Every structure is written in C-alpha cells, then in structure tokens.
Amino acid sequence: MSHETLFSPLGIGRLELPNRIVMGPLARHRAAQPGDVPVEMNARYYAQRASAGLIITESAQISPAGRGGYATPGMVSDAQEAGWKAVAGAVHARHGRMALQLAHAGRLSHRRLQESGAPPVAPSAIRARDAKLLVREDDGAFALIDADDPRPLETNEIASVVLQYVDAAHRADRAGFDLLEIDASDGALLHQFIATGTNRRSDEYGGGVEQRTRLVVDVLEAVSSVLGADRIGLRLSPLFAGADIEDAEARESATYLAHALERIGIAYLQLADFDDALLHSVRDAYSGALIAAGDWRIDEASALIGRGAADAVAFGRAFVANPDLVERVKENAPLAEADPATLRGGGEAGYTDYAALNDKSA
Numbered sequence: 456m457s458h459e460t461l462f463s464p465l466g467i468g469r470l471e472l473p474n475r476i477v478m479g480p481l482a483r484h485r486a487a488q489p490g491d492v493p494v495e496m497n498a499r500y501y502a503q504r505a506s507a508g509l510i511i512t513e514s515a516q517i518s519p520a521g522r523g524g525y526a527t528p529g530m531v532s533d534a535q536e537a538g539w540k541a542v543a544g545a546v547h548a549r550h551g552r553m554a555l556q557l558a559h560a561g562r563l564s565h566r567r568l569q570e571s572g573a574p575p576v577a578p579s580a581i582r583a584r585d586a587k588l589l590v591r592e593d594d595g596a597f598a599l600i601d602a603d604d605p606r607p608l609e610t611n612e613i614a615s616v617v618l619q620y621v622d623a624a625h626r627a628d629r630a631g632f633d634l635l636e637i638d639a640s641d642g643a644l645l646h647q648f649i650a651t652g653t654n655r656r657s658d659e660y661g662g663g664v665e666q667r668t669r670l671v672v673d674v675l676e677a678v679s680s681v682l683g684a685d686r687i688g689l690r691l692s693p694l695f696a697g698a699d700i701e702d703a704e705a706r707e708s709a710t711y712l713a714h715a716l717e718r719i720g721i722a723y724l725q726l727a728d729f730d731d732a733l734l735h736s737v738r739d740a741y742s743g744a745l746i747a748a749g750d751w752r753i754d755e756a757s758a759l760i761g762r763g764a765a766d767a768v769a770f771g772r773a774f775v776a777n778p779d780l781v782e783r784v785k786e787n788a789p790l791a792e793a794d795p796a797t798l799r800g801g802g803e804a805g806y807t808d809y810a811a812l813n814d815k816s817a
Contacts, residue, residue: 523560561644642698
C-alpha cells in the first residue's frame with residue numbers, strides 16, 4: 456500500500472522537512488553519570504534515526520530541580536551543552552533535522568533526584584498519586600518509586616523558571632539545534648500549571664484559563680525572543696490522564712493556547728492525547744504546522760495527513776525498534792517491536808542495537 460502523503464515535503468518555520476514522519480520524544484534514561492550528560496552512545500542512537508523528517512529529542516531538564524528520573528539528560532551545564540552539540544552534529548552529518556525538547560518535571564520528581572534532598576516544586580502542594588519514577592539503587596539495580604510531596608512555587612520564583620528556559624534556549628542554539636520544543640504535556644510542570652486538578656493557586660498564575668496558561672505563554676514569548684518564534688514548537692497533551700492529571704477545562708485551555716501560538720507565530724504544535732473535536736478546534740485557531748502524536752498504524756497516519764487533519768505525524772516506540780522507520784514505511788516492510796524491558800535505562804542493548812532492513816550482519 457502506498458503512503459505518498461507521508462513523503463511530501465513540509466515547511467516548519469524556516470525548516471524544510473523531506474517527509475512527514477517525525478520521531479517523537481521518548482525518555483530513554485541513558486545520559487552519562489554523573490552529570491546527566493549526553494555522550495557518544497546517545498549521538499549514535501539519534502543519528503541512526505536521521506532519516507526522520509524531524510527528530511524531537513527526549514526531554515532535557517532546564518534545571519537540576521527539573522530532574523524527573525535517573526539519567527535524564529539536562530541542558531544546564533557546559534558539559535551537557537557540549538554533549539548535545541555532538542548529538543546534533545551526528546544527526547546533521549546524516550542530513551537529519553533535530554528539535555531539542557525542554558522540560559521541567561515539577562512534581563514528577565522525588566527528593567532523591569533533587570539537589571541537597573530538597574522537595575520537588577509544583578504549582579500547588581498536591582502529590583502525583585501513583586506516578587512512578589525511575590531511580591538506580593546503590594547495588595546498580597533500577598527501581599520505580601512513587602513521586603514525592605512537592606512544595607508550591609512562590610510567585611517570585613516563577614520568573615526564575617522562565618529564565619531557566621531562556622538559558623537552555625541559548626544553549627540549544629549554540630549546540631546547533633534546528634528547532635526548540637517546549638514540553639507542556641504528559642504531566643510535566645507546565646502541564647501541571649495548565650490543569651485544574653494540579654493548579655489551585657490564587658495568584659496571577661492560577662484561577663481561570665488565561666491565568667493557568669500564563670506560564671506557558673510567558674515561556675513561549677521569552678524563548679521566541681531568543682531564537683525567533685519560527686524556531687519554536689510546543690507539545691500539548693490536553694486529554695492525558697496519566698501522572699494523576701485531572702483537567703476539567705482541558706479543551707478550553709488547549710484552544711486558548713492555540714490562539715496564543717497563532718499570535719506569537721510559533722512554528723509548530725505537537726498535539727498528543729486528543730479527539731477529533733479537539734483537533735478541529737485547535738486546527739481552526741492555529742495555522743502553523745500541526746504534528747499529531749500517537750500510537751498510530753501507518754495507514755492511520757497517512758489518512759490523517761491525507762484529509763488535512765494534521766501536517767505530520769509523530770511516532771515514539773516505532774522509532775525505538777525501527778531506526779529506519781522511514782525506509783520501512785516506504786517499502787511496506789514489516790516493523791520490529793520494541794523490547795519493553797530495555798525502554799528505560801540501560802546501555803546499548805535495546806537502544807542502538809536494533810537492526811535496519813539492509814543490515815546484513817543482523
């Protein structure tokens with residue numbers, strides 16, 4: 456079956472994608488320790504997947520307080536910046552294009568992951584029930600632990616969070632990334648500010664839709680002033696129900712933010728956890744590139760673009776097990792399945808050792 460709609464070029468801001476098959480962000484917990492630094496193994500992993508129309512990296516935390524699990528990479532230190540520069544260079548050497556995703560875990564963290572054992576921060580002091588975090592025990596074994604009780608950010612601390620995004624944006628620019636994506640999805644800090652169930656604030660960052668989305672807009676405006684809005688993307692997952700997220704006004708917030716993206720001129724929106732009504736509402740409000748993220752079959756992805764509901768489609772696990780996903784789709788070849796045991800944490804196994812179709816040594 457032909458999927459020609461997936462192989463037409465697409466402009467995102469000032470970037471031209473040769474196809475519409477995007478590698479979506481997926482945490483792999485393989486940054487070098489100590490320091491949460493990307494290294495050669497990470498560069499090889501992303502370079503293997505450079506035929507994607509666009510690679511969006513796993514989340515890079517904007518501060519030590521934003522760390523949400525073992526071996527998640529950061530974009531805070533000079534060593535991390537240098538590591539990411541090598542990653543972007545490896546992808547560009549294979550003619551790929553790359554966006555760095557910036558995030559702050561907020562309450563999806565634990566004192567064990569924080570400097571000096573401090574509690575994690577959040578919009579309000581509401582713990583994420585049943586949220587599990589990856590840690591490494593003293594014996595080297597991986598374990599999942601519950602998220603910790605957070606403390607609420609003081610109003611006068613919020614400006615410093617925005618500045619952390621700005622600093623990370625400067626570093627991303629110096630590291631050579633084509634685009635920058637702000638993560639406001641999947642229960643991360645910015646999503647916690649958006650959602651009614653996690654934001655019980657009474658200052659200018661809590662209350663109605665405009666107040667709860669204010670921090671997202673502040674961050675987008677600030678990083679746009681650094682890189683230009685045509686190099687900035689945003690990820691939202693309005694109907695996401697994991698990480699103990701509850702949002703009675705998810706649709707209203709997503710539509711409000713879509714109008715804000717249109718005003719600011721943001722290059723693209725990556726949208727996950729949506730339904731058709733929400734997709735249409737966002738599409739009506741925002742004229743930039745729309746990347747639909749989900750657990751798609753190839754025919755579903757092709758049809759979504761074919762009917763104009765989205766401009767590109769992001770795949771996660773499919774890219775984990777199929778570094779040559781683009782080539783496999785083009786040739787209608789079968790797709791390999793990812794090993795769930797090696798998705799989070801580890802080394803080369805289940806990371807850089809998935810074979811391409813033309814790998815005769817496999």
